[in-house]
Amino acid sequence: MTDASSVEEDLALADAVSRRTRHLEVVVNNVGGGGFAHRQETVDGFEATLAINFVALVALTQRLMPLVMRTGARSSWRSCGRSPSLAGWRAPPRWPMQ
Numbered sequence: 727m728t729d730a731s732s733v734e735e736d737l738a739l740a741d742a743v744s745r746r747t748r749h750l751e752v753v754v755n756n757v758g759g760g761g762f763a764h765r766q767e768t769v770d771g772f773e774a775t776l777a778i779n780f781v782a783l784v785a786l787t788q789r790l791m792p793l794v795m796r797t798g799a800r801s802s803w804r805s806c807g808r809s810p811s812l813a814g815w816r817a818p819p820r821w822p823m824q
Contacts, residue, residue, distance in 0.1 A: 730757040731768040731777040733785045740789035749796040755783050 728735040743750070759778040766774040772781050 730759070730782050731770075731772075731774055733770050733772075733777075733782055736782045736786040737789050740786050743790065744793060747793065750790060750793040751797055753787055753790050753794060755787060757783065 728739045730736065757778060759775065762774055768774055768777040770777065770781070
């Protein structure tokens with residue numbers, strides 16, 4: 727388990743996955759949250775809804791992409807519900823954000 731709002735914890739999860747396998751066929755991000763009664767910030771200083779629904783998602787996926795690319799598969803991005811689309815994702819931001 728990881729705190730999906732924490733970039734550090736999401737990167738630690740990706741590193742743990744990387745230690746256990748040399749490739750991934752697919753990455754499915756199924757985290758969503760928000761609707762807090764009051765503004766909340768994460769340990770990383772992001773607004774909580776943004777962190778849960780976008781920032782941590784991108785950090786985790788960016789760290790896992792080398793494992794996906796080792797399969798030789800094309801990447802395909804899909805988004806469901808209120809989650810942000812990564813369809814036009816080209817160059818991910820570097821972590822930690824500067």
